[in-house]
Amino acid sequence: MEREVDLVTPVERAIGLLSKVDLDFFDVTATYSRSLSIGVLGKGIKETSSLDDLGIGVRAHKNRGRGIAFSQSLDPADVETTARKAVAFARMAQPDPYFKGIPGPSKASEVMGLFDDEIRSLDLERAAKFVKAMIDATEGVRVGAKFWGSMNTGYWRSYLMTSTGVSFGEEKTHIGAYLSPTYREGDDVGSSYEYDYAISLGEMDFHKIGKRAAEKAVGQFGSRKVESGILPIIISPDSSGSLCSGLLDAISGESAVKGRTFASNSLGKHIAPGIFGIVDDGTIRGAVESSTYDGEGIPRRTTEVVSEGRILTFLHNSYSAGIAGVETTGHAQRGGYGGYVGAGPTNIRVKPGDSSLDEMVSETKRGILVEQAGFFSNMVSGEFSSTIDEGFLIEGGERKHPVKNLMVGGYMLDLYRNIEAVSKEGRELGKGHFFPAIKIGGAKLAGK
Amino acid sequence: MIPSYRFIFIVADILSWRAEMKDLLESCVKKGLGSGASFCEVRLFEERSNNISVENGVAETLGSGIVRGVGVRVIVADRWGFASTNVLTQKGFDVALADAIGGSRSIREHGGEEARVSEVKPVTDTVIHDVKVNPEDVSPEVKIKKVLEIDRAAKAYSDRVKDTFVTYRDVLTKVIVCNSFGASIEEVTPRTYAYCTVISREGDNKQIGFEFVGNVAGYEIIDGIEPDKFSVKAAERAVKLLSARPPPRGTYPIVVDQRVGGLFVHEAFGHNSEGDLVLGGQSIISDKMGEKVASDLITIIDDPTMPKHGHFVYDHEGTRAKPHQIVKDGMLVAFLHSLESAAKLGAKPEGSARAQSHHNPPIIRMSNTYFAPGDMSFEETLEGIELGVYLAGSQYGYVETQKGQFTAKAEEGWLIEKGELTEHLRDVAVNGLTLEALKNVTAVGNDFKMDFPGMCGKGNQGMYVDAGSPHVRIENIVVGGRR
Numbered sequence: 009m010e011r012e013v014d015l016v017t018p019v020e021r022a023i024g025l026l027s028k029v030d031l032d033f034f035d036v037t038a039t040y041s042r043s044l045s046i047g048v049l050g051k052g053i054k055e056t057s058s059l060d061d062l063g064i065g066v067r068a069h070k071n072r073g074r075g076i077a078f079s080q081s082l083d084p085a086d087v088e089t090t091a092r093k094a095v096a097f098a099r100m101a102q103p104d105p106y107f108k109g110i111p112g113p114s115k116a117s118e119v120m121g122l123f124d125d126e127i128r129s130l131d132l133e134r135a136a137k138f139v140k141a142m143i144d145a146t147e148g149v150r151v152g153a154k155f156w157g158s159m160n161t162g163y164w165r166s167y168l169m170t171s172t173g174v175s176f177g178e179e180k181t182h183i184g185a186y187l188s189p190t191y192r193e194g195d196d197v198g199s200s201y202e203y204d205y206a207i208s209l210g211e212m213d214f215h216k217i218g219k220r221a222a223e224k225a226v227g228q229f230g231s232r233k234v235e236s237g238i239l240p241i242i243i244s245p246d247s248s249g250s251l252c253s254g255l256l257d258a259i260s261g262e263s264a265v266k267g268r269t270f271a272s273n274s275l276g277k278h279i280a281p282g283i284f285g286i287v288d289d290g291t292i293r294g295a296v297e298s299s300t301y302d303g304e305g306i307p308r309r310t311t312e313v314v315s316e317g318r319i320l321t322f323l324h325n326s327y328s329a330g331i332a333g334v335e336t337t338g339h340a341q342r343g344g345y346g347g348y349v350g351a352g353p354t355n356i357r358v359k360p361g362d363s364s365l366d367e368m369v370s371e372t373k374r375g376i377l378v379e380q381a382g383f384f385s386n387m388v389s390g391e392f393s394s395t396i397d398e399g400f401l402i403e404g405g406e407r408k409h410p411v412k413n414l415m416v417g418g419y420m421l422d423l424y425r426n427i428e429a430v431s432k433e434g435r436e437l438g439k440g441h442f443f444p445a446i447k448i449g450g451a452k453l454a455g456k
Numbered sequence: 457m458i459p460s461y462r463f464i465f466i467v468a469d470i471l472s473w474r475a476e477m478k479d480l481l482e483s484c485v486k487k488g489l490g491s492g493a494s495f496c497e498v499r500l501f502e503e504r505s506n507n508i509s510v511e512n513g514v515a516e517t518l519g520s521g522i523v524r525g526v527g528v529r530v531i532v533a534d535r536w537g538f539a540s541t542n543v544l545t546q547k548g549f550d551v552a553l554a555d556a557i558g559g560s561r562s563i564r565e566h567g568g569e570e571a572r573v574s575e576v577k578p579v580t581d582t583v584i585h586d587v588k589v590n591p592e593d594v595s596p597e598v599k600i601k602k603v604l605e606i607d608r609a610a611k612a613y614s615d616r617v618k619d620t621f622v623t624y625r626d627v628l629t630k631v632i633v634c635n636s637f638g639a640s641i642e643e644v645t646p647r648t649y650a651y652c653t654v655i656s657r658e659g660d661n662k663q664i665g666f667e668f669v670g671n672v673a674g675y676e677i678i679d680g681i682e683p684d685k686f687s688v689k690a691a692e693r694a695v696k697l698l699s700a701r702p703p704p705r706g707t708y709p710i711v712v713d714q715r716v717g718g719l720f721v722h723e724a725f726g727h728n729s730e731g732d733l734v735l736g737g738q739s740i741i742s743d744k745m746g747e748k749v750a751s752d753l754i755t756i757i758d759d760p761t762m763p764k765h766g767h768f769v770y771d772h773e774g775t776r777a778k779p780h781q782i783v784k785d786g787m788l789v790a791f792l793h794s795l796e797s798a799a800k801l802g803a804k805p806e807g808s809a810r811a812q813s814h815h816n817p818p819i820i821r822m823s824n825t826y827f828a829p830g831d832m833s834f835e836e837t838l839e840g841i842e843l844g845v846y847l848a849g850s851q852y853g854y855v856e857t858q859k860g861q862f863t864a865k866a867e868e869g870w871l872i873e874k875g876e877l878t879e880h881l882r883d884v885a886v887n888g889l890t891l892e893a894l895k896n897v898t899a900v901g902n903d904f905k906m907d908f909p910g911m912c913g914k915g916n917q918g919m920y921v922d923a924g925s926p927h928v929r930i931e932n933i934v935v936g937g938r939r
Contacts, residue, residue, distance in 0.1 A: 044559075046563065048568070049569055049732065049736040049738075050568075050736035050737055051568050052566065052567050052569065053566045054568055054571075055535070055536035055537070055538060055559075055560075055563075055817070056535075056536070056537050056538065056556075056559030056562060056563055057538040057539065057559065057817065058538075058539045058540075058556070059539070059540050059541075059815050060540065060541040060542065060543065060551075060552075061525075061540075061542060063542070072516075073515075073517075074516055076517060076518070076520075077519060077520050077521065078520075078521045078522070080522060080524050080542040081524065086522075097517075097518035097520070098518075100515075100518055100596050100597065101515060101516055101517060101518050102514045102515045102516055102600075103516070104511075104517075105514070131562070132558065133562040135562075136563045139566070154737025154738065154858075155737075156738050192737075197740075197858060197859050197860075199856070199858045199859050228859075236705050267657075267662075268619060268662070270662075346521065347519060347521075388655055388662045388663065388664040389661075389662055389663055389882070389883065391702065391883040391938060392883075393703075393865070393883065393885035393936030393937070393938070394885075394936070395861070397856060397861070412859070412861060412889070413887060413888070413934055415705075415863075415885065415887050415934055415935075415936030416936070417705065417936045417937055419938070452937070452939075453705070454705035454706055454887075454935060454936045455706075455707070456934075
């Protein structure tokens with residue numbers, strides 16, 4: 009599916025131009041991507057889409073001021089205009105007192121398995137058969153659903169050069185599928201969704217996605233309102249990812265070190281019981297969030313972030329590391345050619361516990377099993393109020409019925425402090441993330 | 457004299473590029489029909505943006521970007537195919553057309569949804585939205601000076617202001633649509649924004665406040681900003697939230713301000729009225745046309761012709777946009793339509809399909825969506841509430857249309873006790889069920905405002921929208937409190 013696009017020549021052209029100008033630092037990145045998708049709506053497959061995207065981004069630094077420009081054209085004239093704009097902006101920008109430079113080159117062991125030839129050569133005709141298999145699996149559970157979903161595959165290639173001597177290219181493939189069936193019985197609705205994503209086609213099980221989506225949707229019939237109260241909640245592996253990602257975002261990059269997140273003061277502190285731990289690993293072979301280098305050319309690594317409930321490190325790019333006075337941890341994230349370089353987690357692996365989801369449910373007299381919810385907090389204060397999009401009331405150690413119109417609220421760090429159990433089994437996502445079920449004691453629920 | 461000549465050359469260049477592009481678009485449509493398409497639409501998209509970021513009194517980043525490309529959409533063998541590219545050459549167009557046609561053929565054997573479109577009378581038109589002050593005519597130095605003034609006023613508000621951020625952004629969007637019905641539309645839309653964010657701090661307690669302006673407009677809306685009013689609002693909110701309390705938990709009568717009311721109508725009802733979700737069985741009101749879906753006090757309108765942030769004259773299928781009354785006195789009277797949903801649901805397309813860029817096909821989007829005003833004063837909307845919650849200033853919301861369950865997050869709130877606002881509350885979020893909540897509206901104010909310029913996400917596409925409302929009172933809403 010790849011088209012012939014030369015990324016190196018335009019990047020070198022821009023670097024050549026920038027080298028002749030009096031700048032302190034600069035970097036240039038170009039990316040090409042091609043993606044195919046099949047959209048599902050209503051009765052089934054609705055449409056196809058194929059996308060070719062390319063662009064070049066320039067960051068120029070002068071006297072600690074930063075100029076950024078990007079263009080979706082790699083034509084020589086457009087590359088030149090983009091570089092000149094970034095230079096002009098850098099000269100006009102005021103000094104960022106925290107900026108200390110950009111990193112030089114480092115050597116890394118190549119992370120393997122990030123590219124799948126089968127995806128690169130996949131066409132829409134074959135892709136449609138996978139989507140059909142996913143829909144058929146849903147119908148195998150129960151017919152009559154109306155669908156919403158999609159399947160996407162992508163090939164992505166990039167090339168980065170910096171004034172400090174960093175120069176590397178990367179290529180990756182990606183595949184993802186999502187299906188949401190909705191069933192109706194009069195005014196009662198049974199609706200849910202399932203998804204998965206991977207680097208390679210062989211990792212995907214389309215039948216399983218369709219079947220699980222239908223089973224979850226059917227399980228949502230008969231949802232009822234629940235009274236407000238303070239109850240334990242069991243966050244399933246489908247939902248614990250948003251809880252853990254929220255914490256890692258709060259200890260990543262500039263916002264964390266500038267004291268602007270709810271976890272800014274948590275470095276070195278115990279935020280959870282000893283059973284809780286998180287490792288961030290950007291080097292897992294074949295994992296979606298893996299890469300050989302981060303967005304600034306620093307080797308990816310395995311980082312123990314939370315151990316026995318204590319935060320051991322923040323996740324840094326060179327900018328935030330400079331503020332904290334430490335070495336970068338190789339967590340720079342470059343959002344394509346748009347110019348912005350942030351910091352954030354890669355593959356998040358939560359340490360498995362010794363409980364199981366079934367045990368957690370059976371040991372709960374009254375509580376809520378949270379199947380789907382976004383635990384997105386106010387990043388500054390850590391306060392949150394989230395709707396439990398899908399969940400079940402637990403009574404006497406059993407799932408009683410699905411719930412609706414129910415919210416859970418509190419402070420993010422209180423949730424971590426109140427972790428009572430972590431399951432040994434969990435969900436692998438993108439061959440890199442691992443999220444177990446997590447039981448929290450005494451969460452504040454708002455309902456009828 | 458030299459700059460004038462240069463200007464003439466640039467204009468001549470642009471005109472020649474436009475003519476060349478229109479030729480390529482029209483020739484691509486013809487080729488699509490010649491290759492077996494029953495419908496073909498080719499859309500050029502270009503967006504030029506400039507931005508300035510100030511943090512704590514330092515204009516540390518200036519940036520600009522150009523997004524440009526073409527999207528081709530066809531119906532072949534009763535199936536949709538779409539392809540896009542940034543390569544604006546004859547070869548680029550040919551490859552995209554072949555991809556779109558090949559794509560639609562590749563799914564014809566798998567059942568699913570047939571593609572159909574309503575034929576509309578083709579129009580040829582060019583719309584260039586006027587601005588009083590073109591942002592391109594204002595130098596970056598002048599813009600930086602203004603943004604720094606805005607930042608300084610926020611910083612000076614209190615010693616409890618920890619961090620201040622101001623972002624300036626201008627965006628010029630050009631869309632040219634040609635289709636096989638003969639439509640040839642060009643629309644050029646400028647939008648300009650300023651955002652002020654303030655983080656306040658007292659010990660370990662940190663809070664955040666926002667203020668923003670944004671519209672289909674030029675630099676005049678930035679010129680019009682009075683920092684003492686604009687950024688001080690953000691700073692005041694952030695500082696006052698330090699002493700606000702978390703909201704109570706449970707089910708309460710709520711009164712929402714114009715921004716939360718706008719978010720509420722957009723999330724709780726607007727998405728449910730989008731024709732693609734209706735025909736795809738993803739809307740809780742799919743089968744409720746002509747039925748009572750809300751209190752008699754409720755009238756809901758989506759109006760792309762209003763000169764607000766979601767304004768446009770033609771949608772991205774080339775259909776002239778009209779105001780849409782969706783709910784009249786509590787009765788569901790219309791859905792929002794694209795060419796496809798209109799054909800399938802037996803309605804007339806009135807211009808509701810837009811695309812984020814050339815990389816996306818047009819889908820049905822709201823524009824400027826609002827609750828129409830009633831006749832009560834703000835005080836009357838509060839009257840008789842023994843214990844309730846007042847919500848002000850929107851942050852975000854989302855809806856599960858198929859289940860009709862929505863969530864809306866406000867910046868701040870107040871407890872309502874015996875019809876009076878009392879205790880200040882922070883981070884208030886509410887959850888409701890669309891069909892219950894709208895029937896539980898018991899008061900609608902006369903103080904309508906549309907003041908919530910934002911981006912709405914749907915199907916991986918962001919789109920310019922606005923939302924408004926008067927003060928509205930709703931009974932029995934779940935407030936996700938923390939005490």
